[in-house]
Amino acid sequence: MKLRDIDTLTMTVEEAGKLLGIGRSSAYGAIRRGELPFLKIGRRILVPRSALFRKIEDLQQDPNLWRGADRE
Secondary structure, rough: OHHHHHOOOOOEEHHHHHOOOHOOOOOOHHHHHOOOEEEEEEEEEEEHHHHHHHHHHHHHOOHHHHHOOOOO
């Protein structure tokens, strides 16, 4: 993905949750637990698109990073 291919560099927590298939509360919980990357600008909490996509790619390449992977 190249920067010129996206509309904005960040998304709201709600947009990130929708993209991940989780609800608003779960997305904010993931931010509190450090599971989702975020920026705080003033009172706004934003999720950088590139950091979110990079985190997803890292998880796909190394399933040992998934929570609960050792329970299988």
